[in-house]
Amino acid sequence: MLLVLICFACVRSNDFDNLKPSCESNLIANISYGKLREYYQGETVQIQEDWVIEGYINSSDKENNFFSVLYFQNSPDNPTDGFQLEIDMRDSYLFFEVGNKVLIRLKGLYLGSSRGQYKLGGVFSSFGNNSVGRLPYNSIFERVFVACEASSVLEPTLSTIPDLDDTMTGTLVRLENIEFSSEELNRTFAEKEEETERILVDCDDNELVMLNSGYSSFQARVVPEGSGSITGVLTKEGSEFKLIIRNMDDVEFDQERCEDVVDEFTSNSIFFSELADPDNNAGARFVEIYNAAPEPLSLKGWQIHRYTNESQTVSSSTDLSGYTINGQSTLILSPNPDVFEQVFGFLPDVDAATNSPADSNGDDNLVLVDPFGTVMDTFGIPGEDGSGTNHEFEDGRAQRRQDVIEGSSVYQFSQWEIYNDTGDSGTLNQPQLAPNDFTPGIR
Numbered sequence: 001m002l003l004v005l006i007c008f009a010c011v012r013s014n015d016f017d018n019l020k021p022s023c024e025s026n027l028i029a030n031i032s033y034g035k036l037r038e039y040y041q042g043e044t045v046q047i048q049e050d051w052v053i054e055g056y057i058n059s060s061d062k063e064n065n066f067f068s069v070l071y072f073q074n075s076p077d078n079p080t081d082g083f084q085l086e087i088d089m090r091d092s093y094l095f096f097e098v099g100n101k102v103l104i105r106l107k108g109l110y111l112g113s114s115r116g117q118y119k120l121g122g123v124f125s126s127f128g129n130n131s132v133g134r135l136p137y138n139s140i141f142e143r144v145f146v147a148c149e150a151s152s153v154l155e156p157t158l159s160t161i162p163d164l165d166d167t168m169t170g171t172l173v174r175l176e177n178i179e180f181s182s183e184e185l186n187r188t189f190a191e192k193e194e195e196t197e198r199i200l201v202d203c204d205d206n207e208l209v210m211l212n213s214g215y216s217s218f219q220a221r222v223v224p225e226g227s228g229s230i231t232g233v234l235t236k237e238g239s240e241f242k243l244i245i246r247n248m249d250d251v252e253f254d255q256e257r258c259e260d261v262v263d264e265f266t267s268n269s270i271f272f273s274e275l276a277d278p279d280n281n282a283g284a285r286f287v288e289i290y291n292a293a294p295e296p297l298s299l300k301g302w303q304i305h306r307y308t309n310e311s312q313t314v315s316s317s318t319d320l321s322g323y324t325i326n327g328q329s330t331l332i333l334s335p336n337p338d339v340f341e342q343v344f345g346f347l348p349d350v351d352a353a354t355n356s357p358a359d360s361n362g363d364d365n366l367v368l369v370d371p372f373g374t375v376m377d378t379f380g381i382p383g384e385d386g387s388g389t390n391h392e393f394e395d396g397r398a399q400r401r402q403d404v405i406e407g408s409s410v411y412q413f414s415q416w417e418i419y420n421d422t423g424d425s426g427t428l429n430q431p432q433l434a435p436n437d438f439t440p441g442i443r
Contacts, residue, residue, distance in 0.1 A: 082170020086121030301371025362394030377407030
């Protein structure tokens with residue numbers, strides 16, 4: 001048995017053609033990507049219909065930047081949709097090459113969506129809840145078939161960062177006039193053995209996250225200093241798009257960098273507008289900020305600090321760099337995007353993580369700081385525990401009054417309507433229930 005294992009391990013890559021299953025010429029696709037998405041109704045579901053979907057492989061794990069996943073799109077050029085297939089297989093590029101047309105038997109597979117990304121695969125159960133997991137190795141070739149036709153040359157969709165949209169998720173895109181942000185220069189593509197985010201920017205300073213594996217073959221290479229074009233599979237986490245390249249040929253930065261521009265701004269038109277600690281669901285907490293100005297404003301360098309209880313020093317912070325808040329619009333931060341979506345019916349703008357400023361239990365103090373370290377708005381009094389005061393929103397809500405049009409560096413109780421369970425006089429001791437007692441996204 002040992003001898004057999006050793007010999008298999010020594011098979012050369014080009015000999016794997018002899019191990020590939022026969023191609024498939026009889027299957028016919030009978031469902032569209034749109035119809036498949038409609039089958040998903042908010043919870044992971046096992047497909048019971050005899051459906052077959054076709055697509056073109058656009059990802060590759062040859063350089064180990066993808067792991068146990070295949071992405072496929074609905075056309076070799078001008079695609080309008082793409083899906084992610086979870087598989088328990090390494091070196092899948094030996095069997096499923098970029099450009100291969102594949103047909104996938106969907107009956108028995110699980111369909112789900114995680115933070116905006118639609119997935120197919122097996123099932124993973126945790127605490128009684130099902131989510132899409134990896135399709136077992138022995139089942140892959142019973143579900144995924146390569147069509148008996150020549151591989152296609154995929155033409156990436158040419159786009160710009162502001163023009164990226166949901167129809168491109170899971171498809172191959174190409175962006176031009178792109179470079180790594182100045183903060184990323186002299187860094188490697190990824191930290192060793194860690195999934196790493198690197199920030200790409202265009203010449204107008206729009207930002208896009210590049211996602212790299214710490215196990216990729218190019219992990220230790222230093223990011224290039226120039227600018228140019230980049231190609232990759234577009235993915236999405238919540239409201240944030242991310243790009244994953246397949247190999248270094250996807251990065252063509254052979255031009256001079258864009259001129260540096262001043263891209264950090266301050267404005268007293270940005271301020272806290274609603275803070276939430278629902279009495280019936282702590283997972284649905286959120287912080288909402290508002291831009292009263294008519295024009296969009298970049299939040300590069302902006303931060304929200306939390307002073308927990310009576311702490312006089314910052315307990316946690318959320319960096320808002322990479323986000324833009326539209327004119328007369330809100331930006332919503334949630335510590336639990338999945339719970340927030342279940343409760344309020346849409347995803348928040350920012351995944352702020354647990355124990356962040358957005359995860360306050362109502363007796364903490366929050367401060368909004370611009371890129372230059374200036375306090376632009378404050379809720380509460382840092383150093384004073386909010387319990388029993390006029391800045392407590394425990395089990396309740398703090399709502400900025402409609403006539404407020406700019407922030408205040410010092411807490412102004414008169415600018416707020418506050419609901420809680422044990423607050424001081426002037427506040428309303430009326431615990432609030434989600435979703436009906438809250439208005440995220442509405443000023």
